[in-house]
Amino acid sequence: MDPTRIAAAFDFDGAVRNVSECTFGHINGTYFVDTEKERYVLQRINKNVFKKPWEIMENVVGVTDHIRKKLAAAGGDVKNGALQFVRSGDRWYYVDEAGEYWRAYRFIAGDCYQFCDSADLFSRVGRAFGHFQNQLADYDAATLHEVIPDFHNTVRRYEAFEAAVKADVCGRAAGCRAEIEFVRARREACGFIVKGLQTGRFLLRVTHNDTKLNNVIMDKKTGEGLCVIDLDTVMPGSLLYDFGDAIRYGASSAAEDETDLDKVFIKPDLFEAFTKGYLAGTEGAMTREETLALPESARILTLETGIRFLTDHLAGDTYFRIHHEGHNLERARNQFKLVQSVEEQRPALDGIVKKYL
Ligand code: GN1
Numbered sequence: 001m002d003p004t005r006i007a008a009a010f011d012f013d014g015a016v017r018n019v020s021e022c023t024f025g026h027i028n029g030t031y032f033v034d035t036e037k038e039r040y041v042l043q044r045i046n047k048n049v050f051k052k053p054w055e056i057m058e059n060v061v062g063v064t065d066h067i068r069k070k071l072a073a074a075g076g077d078v079k080n081g082a083l084q085f086v087r088s089g090d091r092w093y094y095v096d097e098a099g100e101y102w103r104a105y106r107f108i109a110g111d112c113y114q115f116c117d118s119a120d121l122f123s124r125v126g127r128a129f130g131h132f133q134n135q136l137a138d139y140d141a142a143t144l145h146e147v148i149p150d151f152h153n154t155v156r157r158y159e160a161f162e163a164a165v166k167a168d169v170c171g172r173a174a175g176c177r178a179e180i181e182f183v184r185a186r187r188e189a190c191g192f193i194v195k196g197l198q199t200g201r202f203l204l205r206v207t208h209n210d211t212k213l214n215n216v217i218m219d220k221k222t223g224e225g226l227c228v229i230d231l232d233t234v235m236p237g238s239l240l241y242d243f244g245d246a247i248r249y250g251a252s253s254a255a256e257d258e259t260d261l262d263k264v265f266i267k268p269d270l271f272e273a274f275t276k277g278y279l280a281g282t283e284g285a286m287t288r289e290e291t292l293a294l295p296e297s298a299r300i301l302t303l304e305t306g307i308r309f310l311t312d313h314l315a316g317d318t319y320f321r322i323h324h325e326g327h328n329l330e331r332a333r334n335q336f337k338l339v340q341s342v343e344e345q346r347p348a349l350d351g352i353v354k355k356y357l
């Protein structure tokens with residue numbers, strides 16, 4: 001489908017001058033649309049992942065409106081502090097002839113990092129995600145669609161993994177025995193957050209659920225978080241999902257698909273920086289139980305992501321976009337190395353968290 005033709009369906013400010021592809025992200029197809037006045041982002045929503053794209057749009061429009069009201073009340077940057085979606089006629093999305101769903105929003109200029117090597121930067125990212133948690137603390141969770149049911153239900157992720165091993169549709173299980181055993185040895189751990197939510201040990205909150213470093217735009221002038229983006233997975237959840245996922249990606253010494261595993265480990269200084277920033281951003285809203293569980297959340301979310309990559313490898317790469325054969329297995333190995341790194345450094349990470357209780 002020609003994105004230039006799709007762009008014509010949206011109510012952009014100014015005439016469209018140029019449309020170009022953006023290659024980041026594992027899920028949606030993303031393009032930049034430059035009009036004579038503004039830059040926008042145009043995305044084809046992945047229907048394999050998001051079965052009801054109109055529900056995502058209801059969620060994200062509701063959440064961004066809420067944040068904009070908060071910003072207005074606090075005298076914040078209303079224009080850049082929340083994504084502004086663009087209508088296509090009377091809807092927030094456009095359906096093309098092939099039945100694909102498209103949506104668009106104003107591009108927010110700022111710094112976006114794929115990789116973090118500064119503790120100070122990561123602390124500011126932590127503050128941004130913590131603050132985001134605060135902005136949504138009073139959002140009515142009952143109005144949110146669960147766009148991907150059981151998204152961070154690690155127990156269900158484990159079950160899907162076992163089913164993929166059993167089905168072995170591509171005959172790949174024999175080639176990843178060690179990885180399969182790695183996951184099986186940690187089966188019990190998968191229930192840590194899910195059970196904690198069920199028993200009330202951890203609070204159910206509105207969370208982001210995809211807190212990768214590159215999902216915060218940083219203000220070029222102040223260096224502080226300007227806008228949290230990629231809101232498609234905003235759903236009720238545990239803030240441990242957000243914390244753990246942010247650590248697995250941002251506190252890693254290497255990229256998510258680095259294959260030289262000697263280069264892959266969790267950096268304790270980055271863990272500490274993020275913890276400090278996140279706690280400051282949530283402004284005391286975190287409970288003692290949540291705070292104590294932060295190191296384990298990093299282990300669980302990393303394990304879960306590794307399980308998802310491995311499951312997708314076994315199932316024939318139908319979910320995450322890959323750039324070469326075996327890419328999902330490489331990603332899984334990378335995540336498992338990080339899990340091991342958290343396990344080895346556990347006493348130190350627990351010690352860091354206790355400093356902030
Ligand atoms: C996906 O699209 P992207 O790269 O922001 C995925 C996350 C994974 C991440 C791993 C909806 O996020 O859950 O943690 O890849 N998003 C979805 O890099 O599945």
Ligand code: MG
Pocket residue numbers: 025210212214215230
């Ligand atoms: Mg993203």
